[in-house]
Structure formats: C-alpha cells, structure tokens
Amino acid sequence: MIETTADLATACEQLARGPYMTVDTEFLRETTFWPQLCLIQMAGPDIAVIVDPLAKDIDLAPFFALMANPDVIKVFHAARQDIEIIYNLGNLIPHPIFDTQVAAMVCGFGDSVSYDQLVSRIKGVQIDKSSRFTDWSRRPLSEKQLDYALADVTHLRDVYLHLKDQLEREGRSLWLSDEMAVLEATETYDLHPDDAWQRLKMRLKKPQELAVLQKVAAWREREARARNVPRGRIIKDDGLYEIAQQQPKDAEALSRLRTIPKGWERSSSGAAIIEAVNAALDIPKNEMPRVPRQQQSPEGAAAASELLKVLLKLIAEKQGVAAKIIANTDDLERIASEGDKADVGALKGWRRELFGDTALKLINGEVALRFVDRKIEAVEI
Incomplete structure (x- = not known):
C-alpha cells in the first residue's frame, strides 16, 4: 500500500499520463455522519495501486489534483458515494467521469447491475466476495483483503473499455451525458x-x-x-x-x-x-410554507399509466436498454396526466426520440398495443 505523499505523487503522475483511470474507495459510515475514507484504489492501463489514507505520513493533495485533471477520464462503478467522499474531503468533484453502472443500463445489462455481475458477464470472472464485509479501518489488512480491494479497479478497466466500445458502436455515447451531469453537479452532494x-x-x-x-x-x-x-x-x-x-x-x-x-x-x-x-x-x-399537494389525476390516467408501463418495457427490451434509465414511474404518471406538457426527462432528448413520442401517441389514441404470435407490439393507427 502507498503510505507516503511522495509515493502517492509518483503514482498520480503515472496515472495522469493515461487517457483514463479507474477509481474506487472503501469507507465506513455506520457510526459517523461523514464517511471515513479507509482505502483508495486506482488503476490505469499499466498501473494499479492501493493508497492508505489513514497513514500518518500522507497528504492526499496529489490524489485530489488528479481527480480534477480534465485530461483523464475517471471511471467509477456506482459513483455517487465515492464522489461524495472526494467532494467532502477535497472540496472538488472529479471531472470528467464515466459511471459503468449507468453505462451498463444504456447497454442493456439491466437496472442497477452490480459490479461483480458486470465483471462476470463481460469477463467471465467470478469475484471472491468473502472479503466484502471487511472493517477497512483496521490495520494490517491481509493479502486476501488487499487483492479483493484491488480487483475493484483492475477488472473495471476491461469493463470500461467494453462498455465504451459498445456505446460508440451503437451511437449511444451521448446518452450518458445527462446522468453524468447530475453526478458532476455540486448540488447533488451539498445539501443545505x-x-x-x-x-x-x-x-x-x-x-x-x-x-x-x-x-x-x-x-x-x-x-x-x-x-x-x-x-x-x-x-x-x-x-x-x-x-x-x-x-x-x-x-x-x-x-x-x-x-x-x-x-x-x-x-x-x-x-x-x-x-x-x-x-x-x-x-x-x-x-408559512406551502404543503406540496398532489394534483388530482384526470379520469383514465391510472389506466393510461399502466399502458405506458407496457410500452416502456416493450421499447426497452427491443432497444436493449434498461427501462429505468428511460423513464421512471413518476414520468409515466405525469405523461398520462399532463400529456406533452409534462416536464419530465422521458420527453427530452434521446429519451423522447426512443420512447416519449410513441408514449404521447399511445395516450392520444394514435398508437395501439396488440398481442401477435405471443408477443406484444406497438402499431400506428
């Protein structure tokens, strides 16, 4: 493990020379408000390191500088908690970022797929999860525990490259931009x-x-x-x-x-x-503050929302995209109630092109759902 500022700076200099790096953290927060950072794992194309942020002779400034480097893509899996830690300790949000969990949803790996499931499906490797519940604040850590921690970033390199290639091949790279913008927004982590x-x-x-x-x-x-x-x-x-x-x-x-x-x-x-x-x-x-009131849905909106759920599942399966990243239940209910006046993500950008326009046609009676040859399909009327 890296335990000195000098060694950390050397590793960060090497990582800064690559086009991307993978990042993960291990932390504890069961008994604290702020997460206690216990390990930092990083890997580039030809380097993989573990950093001990609890070491007495270490200053994490080189790490934070690397996180702010705009020339290196920071790859996380389920990035929000890792970024929250970096924001709280370093007062910065890594940029640019690539979240493999979100990318996997766009690439049809299902809703909120776990890291070990993704590694298994892309690389055919089964991760030994026996060290998952380690107390990462204890020292020394065993070789088995360190191997487990390092695997969180070494396999992530191959996962990233696979998903990146698939996104580019299918012309979906820009589909991640909205989700990454939320993850890079200060207000996501700085709740007053x-x-x-x-x-x-x-x-x-x-x-x-x-x-x-x-x-x-x-x-x-x-x-x-x-x-x-x-x-x-x-x-x-x-x-x-x-x-x-x-x-x-x-x-x-x-x-x-x-x-x-x-x-x-x-x-x-x-x-x-x-x-x-x-x-x-x-x-x-x-x-006095106003209590948020739920608007009364027009007659038939509940049934329309159920039809929209069927349409969403149909389109998600056909396009190989997780339904969750296209629209959520609130989106569907608002489209059913408000039509094209609904201010929801499903009626914007690529989501509208993929699903939103057809959803509006469905509730306007311009598209029907029918059951043919044991399959549901949407047909224009």
Whole structure:
C-alpha cells in the first residue's frame, strides 16, 4: 500500500499520463455522519495501486489534483458515494467521469447491475466476495483483503473499455451525458441543512406542521454534522414527524411524546427542539410554507399509466436498454396526466426520440398495443 505523499505523487503522475483511470474507495459510515475514507484504489492501463489514507505520513493533495485533471477520464462503478467522499474531503468533484453502472443500463445489462455481475458477464470472472464485509479501518489488512480491494479497479478497466466500445458502436455515447451531469453537479452532494426536510417522506397536511418539520430537521442536520454521527443517533425520523404534528412548546409537552426518550426533554437537545418549534410557530401565517399537494389525476390516467408501463418495457427490451434509465414511474404518471406538457426527462432528448413520442401517441389514441404470435407490439393507427 502507498503510505507516503511522495509515493502517492509518483503514482498520480503515472496515472495522469493515461487517457483514463479507474477509481474506487472503501469507507465506513455506520457510526459517523461523514464517511471515513479507509482505502483508495486506482488503476490505469499499466498501473494499479492501493493508497492508505489513514497513514500518518500522507497528504492526499496529489490524489485530489488528479481527480480534477480534465485530461483523464475517471471511471467509477456506482459513483455517487465515492464522489461524495472526494467532494467532502477535497472540496472538488472529479471531472470528467464515466459511471459503468449507468453505462451498463444504456447497454442493456439491466437496472442497477452490480459490479461483480458486470465483471462476470463481460469477463467471465467470478469475484471472491468473502472479503466484502471487511472493517477497512483496521490495520494490517491481509493479502486476501488487499487483492479483493484491488480487483475493484483492475477488472473495471476491461469493463470500461467494453462498455465504451459498445456505446460508440451503437451511437449511444451521448446518452450518458445527462446522468453524468447530475453526478458532476455540486448540488447533488451539498445539501443545505435548511433543505434537509426534503429527504423525508411527506406525511403532513398543514403548513404549521411543515414549518416545524423544516426547523427541526435543519437542527438535526447541523447537529449530526457537528457531532459527526448519523442523523438517527440525534433523533429518528419518526420523532421528527411526531414533533411536527404535536408541536411541543415546552419541556413538559416534549416529555409526553412517545418517540422522545425519558428525561431527554431536560437536555440541551430538548431545549434546542423546543426553540425550533417555537420559532416555526412564530412565522407569520402568510409566510408559512406551502404543503406540496398532489394534483388530482384526470379520469383514465391510472389506466393510461399502466399502458405506458407496457410500452416502456416493450421499447426497452427491443432497444436493449434498461427501462429505468428511460423513464421512471413518476414520468409515466405525469405523461398520462399532463400529456406533452409534462416536464419530465422521458420527453427530452434521446429519451423522447426512443420512447416519449410513441408514449404521447399511445395516450392520444394514435398508437395501439396488440398481442401477435405471443408477443406484444406497438402499431400506428
């Protein structure tokens, strides 16, 4: 393992000379808010290394500089968590990137295919997964564990080259651009504490309840970050909902809540929650947040949505693309309800050409689905 800044710089210089590199990380986050980076694996066409970010004599600056190098394509599999770590530690987002999980969906390998499944199908190699649940923060790591970690980037080279060639051969390289733009966007990883409530499933019906939820969720987010513990260690989601609905204005009211541990109302956290609740209730009525309302779907929209699901599956199978990357359930429901006025990805760019235009014809009665020779097909009327 690389354990010094000098050795890391040498490896990064060599990797920077290639057109692409594969990257993976091993981390722990079960007991912390911020992921604890434990290993970095990197490989280029003729080099593969493991970096120990926990080594006392290492500065990761060369690694971050390499991640920012626009001349080297950074290849990940299921990139989001790896990029989140790099963003949090290095204050940068790798660019340009290539996510093999997304590329595999475009190439017809199914929805959210795993790395080991992809390696098996492309290379015919079975990865030994016995080291998957390693505590990567422990030292020393065994040769078997290091071999497992390195395999996450060495096989990825062949997977990348195979998918890249297939995308170019089928003229689908640009299909990845929208997904890669999301992965390279700062807002994907930099959620402001005041927006933390958006992670929660809406169970509320009144503006006051939403105002309280927003304030308490923001407090929990800041507290979890400051103490570097998971959000649920501060207070669980069910507790946030109960506080939003019961709106305790003092310690006595807080102590009566089912989700609040006994005696917690007398703690500094209890006082902070009471303060957040009262701050929310002090918001003038005309400035209260609006509770998102689900629009009433027009008659027949539910049935139309079911037909669109059949059409999506039909087109996805015919074109060899994972249905999930073309459209999701929300896209289909909105197309069924709003037609060509629906502002959804399925009606934009290559997705519209592949699926969206036919979907609109289906709900407008210009295309029919029929069953012929034990197969479903779409026919223009």
